Amino acid sequence: MTVAKPIISMRGVSKFFGQMAALNNVSLDVYPGEKVVIIGPSGSGKSTLLRSINRLESVDYGSIFVDGYDVRAENAKINAIREELGMVFQSFNLFPHMTVLRNLTLAPVKLRKTPKAEADAQAMKLLSKVDIRDKAHMYPAMLSGGQQQRVAIARALAMNPKIMLFDEPTSALDPETTGEVLDVMVTLAKEGMTMVVVTHEMGFAREVADRMVFMDQGEILEEGTPGHFFTSPQHPRLKKFMQQIL
Amino acid sequence: MDNAAMPDPENVPVRIEVTDGASIPDPKDPRIITAWSISLFGAILTLVLLCFCIPDRYVPIVKKLPEGIWITFQVTVFSIIFTIPLGCMVGLGRLSRFRPLNLLVSTYVEVIRGIPLLVQLFYIYYGMSKLLNVPAKVAAVVSLTFCYGAYMGEVFRAGISAIPKGQTEAARSLGFNRVQTMWYIILPQAWRTILPPVGNECIALLKDTSLISILAVPDLLRVAREHASTSFHYFETYTVVAIFFLIITLILSKCVSIMELRLSHYDRR
Numbered sequence: 001m002t003v004a005k006p007i008i009s010m011r012g013v014s015k016f017f018g019q020m021a022a023l024n025n026v027s028l029d030v031y032p033g034e035k036v037v038i039i040g041p042s043g044s045g046k047s048t049l050l051r052s053i054n055r056l057e058s059v060d061y062g063s064i065f066v067d068g069y070d071v072r073a074e075n076a077k078i079n080a081i082r083e084e085l086g087m088v089f090q091s092f093n094l095f096p097h098m099t100v101l102r103n104l105t106l107a108p109v110k111l112r113k114t115p116k117a118e119a120d121a122q123a124m125k126l127l128s129k130v131d132i133r134d135k136a137h138m139y140p141a142m143l144s145g146g147q148q149q150r151v152a153i154a155r156a157l158a159m160n161p162k163i164m165l166f167d168e169p170t171s172a173l174d175p176e177t178t179g180e181v182l183d184v185m186v187t188l189a190k191e192g193m194t195m196v197v198v199t200h201e202m203g204f205a206r207e208v209a210d211r212m213v214f215m216d217q218g219e220i221l222e223e224g225t226p227g228h229f230f231t232s233p234q235h236p237r238l239k240k241f242m243q244q245i246l
Numbered sequence: 247m248d249n250a251a252m253p254d255p256e257n258v259p260v261r262i263e264v265t266d267g268a269s270i271p272d273p274k275d276p277r278i279i280t281a282w283s284i285s286l287f288g289a290i291l292t293l294v295l296l297c298f299c300i301p302d303r304y305v306p307i308v309k310k311l312p313e314g315i316w317i318t319f320q321v322t323v324f325s326i327i328f329t330i331p332l333g334c335m336v337g338l339g340r341l342s343r344f345r346p347l348n349l350l351v352s353t354y355v356e357v358i359r360g361i362p363l364l365v366q367l368f369y370i371y372y373g374m375s376k377l378l379n380v381p382a383k384v385a386a387v388v389s390l391t392f393c394y395g396a397y398m399g400e401v402f403r404a405g406i407s408a409i410p411k412g413q414t415e416a417a418r419s420l421g422f423n424r425v426q427t428m429w430y431i432i433l434p435q436a437w438r439t440i441l442p443p444v445g446n447e448c449i450a451l452l453k454d455t456s457l458i459s460i461l462a463v464p465d466l467l468r469v470a471r472e473h474a475s476t477s478f479h480y481f482e483t484y485t486v487v488a489i490f491f492l493i494i495t496l497i498l499s500k501c502v503s504i505m506e507l508r509l510s511h512y513d514r515r
Contacts, residue, residue, distance in 0.1 A: 054419055082421045083421035096435065111420070111426075156419075
């Protein structure tokens with residue numbers, strides 16, 4: 001890991017809403033294959049940080065590089081960069097007017113010009129992987145939350161991204177369906193996908209994370225392995241946070 | 247299993263209420279006797295009874311008017327064909343972050359909405375005939391398109407704004423650009439939402455075509471007026487005109503209702 005170059009590199013990133021700093025001088029590197037879990041209280045800027053990686057959120061200062069490309073550049077090929085960054089949202093955001101299968105094939109067919117038959121076959125493979133193959137021809141509204149989120153993960157994977165970003169993927173789910181989604185994410189992690197995950201699921205973090213990041217009030221207060229976080233957190237805010245959440 | 251998913255507030259279909267046009271029948275209402283069916287069959291029955299009981303007065307009218315219906319139909323259809331794309335562009339322009347375009351389109355909407363359609367008709371008709379010699383029918387279609395393009399633009403704007411932001415974010419994060427996102431993701435969903443109000447505007451447009459009779463276009467009302475002025479059967483003639491308009495409007499509103507049902511297949515289980 002020491003020789004590899006970071007695939008995501010953020011330096012001195014700040015974003016302000018008026019006087020309030022949503023991100024305050026944040027620097028973060030993510031290496032290929034690494035799984036980084038970002039935790040922190042709500043409003044701490046962790047979603048903003050994640051969303052700034054694919055420029056769903058613009059920032060005011062600092063540099064963000066993804067796979068060597070400057071995300072903040074005026075002339076950045078942002079759509080090409082986004083194709084390499086799969087994103088999964090808290091509220092699933094499946095396209096309700098398309099079947100599950102079409103949700104998966106739309107981007108490969110329209111953006112990569114993949115032939116439809118090939119895209120369909122690839123989509124069915126992904127749907128099997130997230131264990132939802134039998135729902136391929138249904139519309140999202142017919143699925144449960146957990147099923148929808150698994151489809152959303154498959155949809156992001158359909159573009160063969162190098163990195164997957166998860167923005168509180170299980171926060172809208174009940175405990176039972178949360179399990180189905182986390183299982184899929186664990187499988188993905190084991191396959192070596194680079195993942196940046198904002199979550200409150202400490203069990204998942206302990207099992208999967210290579211590194212954990214604690215944010216509060218727009219700043220990264222502590223970084224370390226799960227072992228470090230769970231046994232010997234240093235910063236008083238993190239200590240308190242871990243006590244409350246466990 | 248876990249099918250008791252919580253109701254997702256983002257998937258509740260939005261209904262935009264408008265009151266001109268006509269009331270669109272609820273496509274899921276299984277009842278046979280509704281305001282719609284009473285109106286339609288009442289209108290047809292009245293017409294049949296009148297022709298049957300007082301044939302010497304009503305039969306000539308009923309025979310005469312269809313030539314006007316054809317013109318009314320043509321003007322309506324062409325106006326709708328031009329109005330819907332115009333409305334879509336106006337709606338997009340109103341939402342554009344490109345300020346000059348936004349201002350231009352908003353001003354258009356503001357101006358058009360502030361002038362009565364009848365005045366617009368006169369203005370465009372005489373304005374156009376001054377510059378280039380166009381048939382009255384064309385002037386009528388142009389005026390109606392301009393006027394209803396503004397109203398339709400507001401409907402499109404409302405429909406597009408009603409699509410949750412998450413849809414745009416999901417599409418953009420997959421790598422779609424702004425135009426692709428609008429075309430593949432936002433507009434198809436917005437279209438479903440705005441179909442009832444768009445249908446409603448179309449019906450309102452149909453009714454407003456009666457104004458073109460003032461421009462020497464031989465539409466339904468114009469033909470009726472000519473017939474009445476020669477036969478002196480004013481009341482009888484306008485009774486039939488009213489019934490004709492009512493029947494056409496009711497049939498159209500049912501068509502909208504059926505289209506709405508066919509487009510709603512994905513939001514109910």
